[in-house]
Amino acid sequence: MSKINIYSLIIHFKNLKKTLFSNLFNTTISFLIIVLISVALSNIFVWLIFNANWKVVTSNLPLYAFGSFPANARWRPATWIISLLLLSIFTLCGPKWKWLQKNLLVAWIGTIPLGLYLLYGGFGLSPIMSRHWGGLTLTILLTVCSSILSLPFGIILALCRQSSLPLIKKLSSTYIDVMRSVPLIAVLFFGQLLIPLFLPIGIEIDRVWRAIFAFTLFVSAYIAEDIRGGLQSIPYTQIEAAKSLGLNQYQIIQFVLIPQALRIALPALTNQSIGLFQNTSLMAILGLVELLGVGRSILANPEFIGQYIEVYVWLASVYWMACTIMAILARHLEQRMSINQAYF
């Protein structure tokens, strides 16, 4: 074993020599990069350990996680986040029992009502208004609810755009094109300021749900285009085969087109939800105190004034970690889907 390792190490070094120091130009560039990296890394290391004042992060950890959620009820969002994390770990490296693998999807979908119940309260828990929601909890909630809601909406839009009825086709393609040419912040602004104007007097939707609605409007247009790409890449022979088996139009859509289109569009769809996770930060400008909003309000506190770098580095690493976890989960999902494909 060790022999092989040493041998492969030697090959690796030979390859390194070939790629890094093949000619004068490459050698100078490689040396320059090595020097630059070591200077940068040592500076960053010194700053992280000695110069940075991490009190602005450590003393506000509950704020970053839960916003202004009442202190005695913080265990509720904490339970939710921890259950999400545990479920991710379980999905990635849990045992490969069949019944477990089958029920994982149910468990993932079940986290949404669980989260809403834990946040809203009621049925034995004290109710908490949505204006107290904040921090990472709110960021996750916005992402999860908007992506779940925009998936069916996006599928319907994509199917309508492929429809043979000209009116339906025109309406959905206009909607998709307009949504895709408008900046997200304008749509979110629409959600926060204009939706109340379109509602009859007496009906009000709270800010969080208006934000989720606006995100859904926006993201579903993008998802529709991704799914349309999937639909278009299904060969027409599939539809002919389904027709010759006697399936009707709705059965063809349900059992032939949608499963295949979703599988093809899966990488694009997961990218959309990672993008959505990052874009929830825009709500910080529009008055929700999600993760970035918490950072801004902490920086406005006179006790921590001017400590921009610490807060931004901390927030960036939190976002980075969360996005990386989402990307790893997405890759896992893609692999599972492709394994299923092999059975055909």
Add this chain to the structure above:
Amino acid sequence: MKINQKIFLQLGIFIIFFGLMGILINNLTVNLARTGIGFNFSWLFKPASFALAEHPLPFTSSDSYAWALFIGWLNSLKVIVSSLILATLLGALIGFARAGKNSLLGFISAAYITIIRQTPLLLQLMFWYFVGFLGLKDNMFIQLKNIFSVSNQGIEFSGLTFSSEFLALLLGLSIFTSAFIAEVIRGGILSVSRGQWEAFRSLGLSERKGFIRIILPQALPAIIPGLTSQYLNLAKNSTLAIAVGYSDIYAINDTIINQTGRAIECFIVLLVSFLLLNLLITNTMEIFNKLILKSRKYS
């Protein structure tokens, strides 16, 4: 489906859709009448009575709202075009490094790409503005013989001044978009088959010449559509200017809404100005695309 069925289905959807629109618009008129604002565009020609820090054309607070909006549109265009150029240059550099043979360079650019792509743009913009430019102390002047000076007010370069808001936005947008452009360019280069590399090498062309004359022209048709969509994203992302206080079209609309309360009208103005921007970018890129296809045909 039978033709009758099709017509009835469409008619039904038509009625539902426009019925819904009618209800919403009715709600809107009731709500607007209640607030006493109404719906008209005559306010566009009233004096704006706010000052703009950044205006490429002369602007005073007695100029009209319409002029302010036009200035905002120009400001948007200015930051979009300049960061488009910078992002393309940076992205090309990083994309080439990522696709190249030097694994150390490839590793660095891969790290750059994941860090930039996995953090929100808004956070990056705030970082560049509050840490990068406002973080500079007043006494931290970097001056070179009165030609070039950097301070927390911005950069002055032989008479031309760039505000720190503009520069932070420029830097943030370019760096963010460059990571995406780099991936597009890498994809384009990888889409050229290995045989082409081997062919030009066996013909005795140097690496640089072969890359520029053989590989790049074949990669461009795969790169241009990706670039266009990144440019459109850049244009849309430029509306985050409001976070650093740069007066682009969105920020000016926001100010006007706060002043006049005309949210619906301003939203329409915003939509129209964005449709114009998108048309401008897609048409320019289309011309560019045609030029490239043409040059390939004749060569």
